[in-house]
Amino acid sequence: MAPKKKGREKGDDSAKNVIYLENVNIAYSDANGVPALMNVNLKIKKGEFVFIVGDSGSGKSTLIKLLLRELTADSGRVIVNGYDLGSMRHSKVPKFRRSLGVVFQDFRLLKDRNIYDNVAFAQRIIMRPEREIRKNVPTMLSLVGLAGKYKAKPKQLSGGEQQRVAVARALVNRPTILLADEPTGNLDYRNTNDIMKLLEKVNENGTTVVVVTHNRDIVNEMQKRVITLKQGVIVSDEKKGAYIDD
Amino acid sequence: MINTFFYSLGQGIKNIFRNKWFTLASLATISACLFVFGIFVAVVFNVNHIVKTVEEGVSVTVYFNEGIEQERIDQIQDLVSKRPEVYRCDFISADEAWAEFSKKLGENAEGFTENPLADSENLQIYLNDVSKQADLVKYLESVEGIRKINKSELTANTLSGVKSVVTYVSIGMIILLLAVSIFLISNTVTIGISVRKEEITIMKYIGATDFFVRAPFVFEGMIIGLIGAAIPVIVLYVLYNTAFDFLRNNFSFLNDYISYVPASEVFMYLAPISIIIGVGIGFFGSFFTVRKHLRV
Structure with a gap:
């Protein structure tokens, strides 16, 4: 059954975009009311590859947390994959999150489980039958180039390999959007390139990819859309942008 | 649903072995608390029995x-x-x-x-x-x-007094012991689950429902509670019978005055009560502790 999606109306601009933010404001209570995001408007279409860049404290992490529905905006609308996150009940959040794939800087793998189980875990929570899992997980591990290491535990892999496992886990449920929060932050140059190539390949297969980063080199090299945040405000949004220095 | 049940049960069992130190700490706490509880219940049973026997002779x-x-x-x-x-x-x-x-x-x-x-x-x-x-x-x-x-007014009054004291002290001690047990056990569970907060967060980010995250922890808690209750019950059963035989053989002069409650009678109540307490604490302890970490 298709998920009940709130917030879409015919002719509404939000319907054309997989991510739609309108006049979004959010402030942390422990920051004396200083806004983390201020009057943010953002539209990301299906199939786009977008970098969100900015210095520490610019609001990048807050934006990712909003898109994951870990935080809710104080005002404005946040619509992701057709779900109006502002009015979403807590019990609907898991279903919404299954429409996303998420990759973190620190990989966040289950350390006590092997690579196969880490990827299979994402399928198990959506109650895929075991025979389907046995087919999908090796396919996904082959895609990220780790088919031969399915029995290894995360700590037996390099940082780059662990991040590829995280990508496989994020993609195994075929999400429409892949959110990557500093995916290369803990990786060396070679592994960074590998991961970015992998994300580009994922994007070519039709998945919308949003990468939060402050890695100037990859942003400048890949020539994708770049949204720059500064002190909670979008200061630039370029179709084939570059990392803007202060 | 059946798949999820067995998956959660399997994960709960695996978690018991994955988190050996947490399992051992929880088992030790539950067993120690229920052991003290069991000793007290056995003593209360026997004191009540002796009072009742004397009472019947008045x-x-x-x-x-x-x-x-x-x-x-x-x-x-x-x-x-x-x-x-x-x-x-x-x-x-x-x-x-x-x-x-x-x-x-x-x-x-x-x-x-x-x-x-x-x-x-x-x-x-x-x-x-x-x-x-x-x-x-x-x-x-x-x-x-x-x-x-x-x-014999004196005997009657003395016995009534002893009975009331035994009853009130029993109720008070049982409540106190239960409160201490619940406090100690929930503390152990809280520490054990807090260590795995990251695991819960990962599950939630991937889109696991609260039920899916919680079920393995609850199964794990219940199994630990069950084993934690079974250990003191078995140990107490053996100790009780040993003490029973020892008193009967070495203090035979007491046999004319005091009769002890047979183990089967004490454990007919003590075993199910201990298991209900153990499993109950395991269930509620993990249920409420995990809840704190589910708002991700």
């Missing part, structure tokens, strides 16, 4: 007016037997009274040719609750045909 003796007819005695016995506080009511004829008394006199009884206790036919009344002795005596005083009532 009687009120009623003597009748001279020349009373047997028919009236039977009526009185019938009336007394029907009273709720009366456990047993025996008629002792003058001959029976003398036979019993002459046994105590031994050779000294030989000089008597007639029954010197001719007017001592009586009713021996045993109560099921000695605290009701005063009520019974009051009633007996109003019954026609009764000459004299022998009672």
Whole structure:
């Protein structure tokens, strides 16, 4: 059954975009009311590859947390994959999150489980039958180039390999959007390139990819859309942008 | 749903082995608490049993007016037997009274040719609750045909006092022990689950429902609770029987005065209660502790 999606109306601009933010404001209570995001408007279409860049404290992490529905905006609308996150009940959040794939800087793998189980875990929570899992997980591990290491535990892999496992886990449920929060932050140059190539390949297969980063080199090299945040405000949004220095 | 049930159960069992230190700490805490609880329950059972045995030996003796007819005695016995506080009511004829008394006199009884206790036919009344002795005596005083009532007020009052103290102390100690157990066990569970907060966060980010995240923890808690309760029950059962045999064999002079409750009777209650407490604490402890981490 298709998920009940709130917030879409015919002719509404939000319907054309997989991510739609309108006049979004959010402030942390422990920051004396200083806004983390201020009057943010953002539209990301299906199939786009977008970098969100900015210095520490610019609001990048807050934006990712909003898109994951870990935080809710104080005002404005946040619509992701057709779900109006502002009015979403807590019990609907898991279903919404299954429409996303998420990759973190620190990989966040289950350390006590092997690579196969880490990827299979994402399928198990959506109650895929075991025979389907046995087919999908090796396919996904082959895609990220780790088919031969399915029995290894995360700590037996390099940082780059662990991040590829995280990508496989994020993609195994075929999400429409892949959110990557500093995916290369803990990786060396070679592994960074590998991961970015992998994300580009994922994007070519039709998945919308949003990468939060402050890695100037990859942003400048890949020539994708770049949204720059500064002190909670979008200061630039370029179709084939570059990392803007202060 | 069935798949999720078995998956969660399997994960719960795997978690027990994955988190060995947490499992050991929880098992030790639950077992220690329920062990102390079990010892206390066993002691309370036996104290109550001893009090009850002594209580049943306390009687009120009623003597009748001279020349009373047997028919009236039977009526009185019938009336007394029907009273709720009366456990047993025996008629002792003058001959029976003398036979019993002459046994105590031994050779000294030989000089008597007639029954010197001719007017001592009586009713021996045993109560099921000695605290009701005063009520019974009051009633007996109003019954026609009764000459004299022998009672032991001191014994009755002492026993009533002991019984009340045992009852209140038992209730107080059981509540205290349970509270301490729940506190210690939930603390252990809280620490154990907080360490795995990251795991819960990962599950939530991937889109796991609260039920899916919680179920393995709850199964794990229940299994640890079950094992944690079974260990002290088994150990206590063995210890109880050993102590029972030791007291019977080495303090045989006590056997005439004190009878102990058999292990089967104590453990018929103690085993299910301990298991319910263990599994219950495991269930609620993990259920509520995980809830704190689910708002991701």
